[in-house]
Amino acid sequence: MNADFLVRRIAKPLVFLLCLLPAAWLVAAIIALQTGGIAGWQPTSLGANPVEKIQDTLGIWGLRLLLVTLAVTPLRVIGGWPRLLAFRRMLGLFAFFYIVLHFLWYLFVDQAFDWPQLLADVAKRPFITAGFTAFVLLVPLAATSTQAAMRRLGRRWQELHRLIYPAAILGCVHFWWQVKADIREPVVYAAIAAILLGWRLWRHRRLRAAAAGQASSVAGTRRPGAERNTSQNQQPTGARPPVHAFAEQPPAEQ
Amino acid sequence: MSDDSRTRSSEITPESVYRSRREFLAGLAGAGALAVAPPASTQELMNVTLVERLQFKPNARYSTSEKANSFAEVSGYNNFYEFGTGKEDPAANAHRLRPRPWSVLVDGECGRPGRVALEDLTGPHALEERIYRLRCVEAWSMVIPWIGFPLGDLVKRFEPTSRAKYLEFTTLQDPKQMPGQRYGVLDWPYVEGLRMDEAMHPLAILAVGLYGKPLPNQNGAPLRLVVPWKYGFKSIKSIVRIRFTERMPATSWALSAPREYGFFANVNPDVDHPRWSQKSERRIGSSSFLTRQPTMKFNGYAAEVAGLYRGMDLARNF
Numbered sequence: 001m002n003a004d005f006l007v008r009r010i011a012k013p014l015v016f017l018l019c020l021l022p023a024a025w026l027v028a029a030i031i032a033l034q035t036g037g038i039a040g041w042q043p044t045s046l047g048a049n050p051v052e053k054i055q056d057t058l059g060i061w062g063l064r065l066l067l068v069t070l071a072v073t074p075l076r077v078i079g080g081w082p083r084l085l086a087f088r089r090m091l092g093l094f095a096f097f098y099i100v101l102h103f104l105w106y107l108f109v110d111q112a113f114d115w116p117q118l119l120a121d122v123a124k125r126p127f128i129t130a131g132f133t134a135f136v137l138l139v140p141l142a143a144t145s146t147q148a149a150m151r152r153l154g155r156r157w158q159e160l161h162r163l164i165y166p167a168a169i170l171g172c173v174h175f176w177w178q179v180k181a182d183i184r185e186p187v188v189y190a191a192i193a194a195i196l197l198g199w200r201l202w203r204h205r206r207l208r209a210a211a212a213g214q215a216s217s218v219a220g221t222r223r224p225g226a227e228r229n230t231s232q233n234q235q236p237t238g239a240r241p242p243v244h245a246f247a248e249q250p251p252a253e254q
Numbered sequence: 255m256s257d258d259s260r261t262r263s264s265e266i267t268p269e270s271v272y273r274s275r276r277e278f279l280a281g282l283a284g285a286g287a288l289a290v291a292p293p294a295s296t297q298e299l300m301n302v303t304l305v306e307r308l309q310f311k312p313n314a315r316y317s318t319s320e321k322a323n324s325f326a327e328v329s330g331y332n333n334f335y336e337f338g339t340g341k342e343d344p345a346a347n348a349h350r351l352r353p354r355p356w357s358v359l360v361d362g363e364c365g366r367p368g369r370v371a372l373e374d375l376t377g378p379h380a381l382e383e384r385i386y387r388l389r390c391v392e393a394w395s396m397v398i399p400w401i402g403f404p405l406g407d408l409v410k411r412f413e414p415t416s417r418a419k420y421l422e423f424t425t426l427q428d429p430k431q432m433p434g435q436r437y438g439v440l441d442w443p444y445v446e447g448l449r450m451d452e453a454m455h456p457l458a459i460l461a462v463g464l465y466g467k468p469l470p471n472q473n474g475a476p477l478r479l480v481v482p483w484k485y486g487f488k489s490i491k492s493i494v495r496i497r498f499t500e501r502m503p504a505t506s507w508a509l510s511a512p513r514e515y516g517f518f519a520n521v522n523p524d525v526d527h528p529r530w531s532q533k534s535e536r537r538i539g540s541s542s543f544l545t546r547q548p549t550m551k552f553n554g555y556a557a558e559v560a561g562l563y564r565g566m567d568l569a570r571n572f
Contacts, residue, residue: 048331048539179339181439
């Protein structure tokens with residue numbers, strides 16, 4: 001049993017099922033609510049305000065998985081676990097899955113087709129504007145998550161997928177602006193996002209400086225864009241850290 | 255304001271909490287607390303609480319005919335940050351509160367200030383049931399059968415002076431009983447207030463119970479305000495102090511976010527919260543699981559209370 005087999009046949013299905021758990025919990029709780037309770041599930045497991053509970057559960061799991069997706073690269077590089085990359089697309093798509101449901105729930109259940117109200121909300125309420133913008137930013141990422149799209153877009157795929165950074169920031173802002181007074185929980189999420197993005201910035205600067213030093217020692221003078229060229233040429237995944245902080249190979253999946 | 259004869263309730267030893275409860279209940283309506291066997295444990299005491307009944311008369315004039323929320327909903331979904339900021343935190347943590355013995359400090363611009371034992375404070379008042387709508391500033395609502403008495407009747411007993419323009423209420427501050435106060439989510443203790451004419455309005459009540467029973471701790475035991483035409487946060491819970499003041503009290507939410515919460519906080523679909531719409535609300539309860547309903551001005555009590563605000567710009571005085 002080799003490592004590839006473990007990842008593909010054991011770990012990935014396991015992570016897939018784990019990612020589905022919150023959705024499965026919600027489905028069971030909704031069925032319990034509608035039927036007056038099934039096998040161990042109380043009809044009250046969603047509390048007195050099920051619409052809000054479902055809305056919040058979908059949103060928080062969207063944000064959690066977005067941050068987990070952002071943690072893949074730091075863990076891969078710091079921990080030296082190149083195989084983690086194999087999970088990134090699935091995690092990102094699950095984040096999008098919960099965020100889409102969160103958005104649709106707001107659209108069709110919370111606002112119940114009240115389109116004028118909805119448009120006014122998106123324009124007038126900063127926390128909704130932030131959340132909606134984050135959702136919109138993630139749409140092209142989900143749409144270009146296939147192998148074919150990666151091949152077609154080439155290097156631009158990476159540039160495009162950096163949209164996850166503003167999306168994660170806006171997701172944290174959306175959460176923060178939504179609470180009335182108790183910011184303890186959104187602060188935790190914002191701090192995690194800050195660490196994950198801060199690490200990328202730090203690494204980007206450090207590698208830039210290293211590349212600049214290397215370029216000047218090789219060529220005598222520093223050529224503008226030297227580190228950029230290096231990053232383009234140096235693509236193998238995982239084994240060597242890419243020189244450009246953001247330049248990562250699209251997941252090399254089977 | 256030496257008032258030794260009135261402090262006796264606060265000095266009752268913990269062992270006799272149960273007896274004091276029976277005395278309190280008997281005192282509340284003159285007679286009528288159901289006699290029950292003394293409990294053996296705290297858990298039993300809590301169970302006993304659920305079977306005790308208050309004596310009251312329904313007040314049809316000030317009650318809505320809308321379907322009331324279940325006891326489980328009313329006592330299981332609460333905003334009471336003293337016990338945590340989650341909606342289910344109060345029900346989970348409020349067992350730490352000891353609502354007996356209890357006393358209330360009444361002071362400020364009035365002729366009869368003093369610290370008053372709860373039974374003396376509420377004793378003279380006949381209890382009524384008022385089935386009121388409650389509209390939370392978070393755009394959800396309930397219908398609750400409160401047991402209480404008009405705040406105005408109590409105000410008169412303390413003989414406010416001509417300088418008494420406002421009433422300021424304060425919630426208990428004790429992080430041991432109220433674990434949510436360990437965090438500075440709000441500037442504790444919680445403070446709310448009413449203008450004197452609002453306090454004297456017959457719709458404003460002090461509640462001691464709901465669904466015919468003493469208030470569950472998470473609903474603001476043993477004494478809370480209910481002002482049905484204002485957002486729920488005005489209806490301060492577990493009151494330990496009532497002060498008559500000349501100046502408008504600085505209230506907790508208005509201090510916390512002055513742009514979002516004002517002193518008046520009248521329910522008003524035309525004045526949105528800066529972060530969300532107040533035009534509609536979700537009525538808690540399974541029959542209305544998926545629908546919102548339009549929010550009514552003054553929460554449907556405009557006929558009674560709109561006159562209090564004649565000539566005021568409600569968009570500015572939100």
